[in-house]
Amino acid sequence: MQKLVDGIHQFQNDIFSSKQRLFEHLKDGQQPLALFITCSDSRIDPNLLTQTEPGELFILRNAGNIVPPYGAVEGGESATIEYAVAVLGVKDIIICGHSHCGAMGGLLDQPQLAKLPAVRSWLRHAESTQRIIDENYAHITDGPARLTATVEENVLVQIEHLRTHPTVAAALGRKELNIHGWVYKFETGQVFGYCPKDGQFQPVEGTSFATPSSTRELPPI
Numbered sequence: 001m002q003k004l005v006d007g008i009h010q011f012q013n014d015i016f017s018s019k020q021r022l023f024e025h026l027k028d029g030q031q032p033l034a035l036f037i038t039c040s041d042s043r044i045d046p047n048l049l050t051q052t053e054p055g056e057l058f059i060l061r062n063a064g065n066i067v068p069p070y071g072a073v074e075g076g077e078s079a080t081i082e083y084a085v086a087v088l089g090v091k092d093i094i095i096c097g098h099s100h101c102g103a104m105g106g107l108l109d110q111p112q113l114a115k116l117p118a119v120r121s122w123l124r125h126a127e128s129t130q131r132i133i134d135e136n137y138a139h140i141t142d143g144p145a146r147l148t149a150t151v152e153e154n155v156l157v158q159i160e161h162l163r164t165h166p167t168v169a170a171a172l173g174r175k176e177l178n179i180h181g182w183v184y185k186f187e188t189g190q191v192f193g194y195c196p197k198d199g200q201f202q203p204v205e206g207t208s209f210a211t212p213s214s215t216r217e218l219p220p221i
Contacts, residue, residue, distance in 0.1 A: 022053060032058040034092040035084040037158070039065045043186050044098055058084045064103030064154065065095055068125045070164040078165065085167040085177065093168070095158050096182040096191075097151040104150045108133070125161070129154040152201055155181040156194065 016023065036046045037060045046052075046059055060080045068077055084090045097104070106113050106123060107130050113120040132153050133146065140146045159181055162168055171177035181194035183201055192201035 019054075022055070026055045030055050030058075030088065032056055032084070032088055032090055034058070034094055035060065035081065035090045036094050036096065037061075037065055037067060037162075038094075038096040038184075039063065039098055039101060039103065041098060041101065043100075044096075044184065046096070049184060049191070058088060058090060060084075063119065063122060064101065064107075064126060065097050065158060066103075066122065066125045066154075067095065067158045067161040067165075069161045070166065072125065081162070081165050082167050085165075085171050091176065092178050092180060093162065094180045094182055095155050095162065096184055097155045098183065099148070099151065099185040099187060101147070101151050104129075104154055105147060107154075108146065108150055126154055126157065128160075129157045132157070152183055152194075155183060 033052070033056050035058045036050070038044055038046055040061045040063050046057055047054075050057065058080075060077060062077065066077075067081070068075070070078060081093075084093070103119070103123065104126075106116075106119060107126055110120075113123070129150060133150050137146065137149050137153075140149055159179055162179060163172065168177065168179075172179075181201075182204060183192045184190075185192070191204040193204040194200075195202045
């Protein structure tokens, strides 16, 4: 805890002063560039990853970067998405999974969730991910490769869920919104974006930034 308190003092003394005008400007409102949906994992820092300033990302985090289908849960995810699109007018939504994801690891190894009923219940929103891996990736027995496939497929499943939200569907219909699927490999700093044309996750700098036309094009690894 002391490290956090020391960090606040450092922020106030060394950092805030250099960005004081930015923070004063933000009191009048926010106009974020994108809604960034990612995992709660402490190893993921969206602003560090994208080199964005306060006010530039509207961030939604939960275990497994999950987006429950609209109406499945009356919770913060739906409210955050609705506000970002309908009120803040974001033009891009990014769903970003990551390497070594504990939530996706639990999805693959259900017994480890026996004493985590809340986590097990939450991961039911990734049931399609589990089914896809079980039925379409049986040939992958290597643990790390199977987890990577699960992380990637889950991003695509959650994009499908995202499309069920009315504000998202309406904005997509008006061609005022783009959805992007990313996977961040934090141990190397690489970010891979889903490329609809190739049906693959490619290094993000080489990805066409368009809304995926289909989320079921990933070939076997």
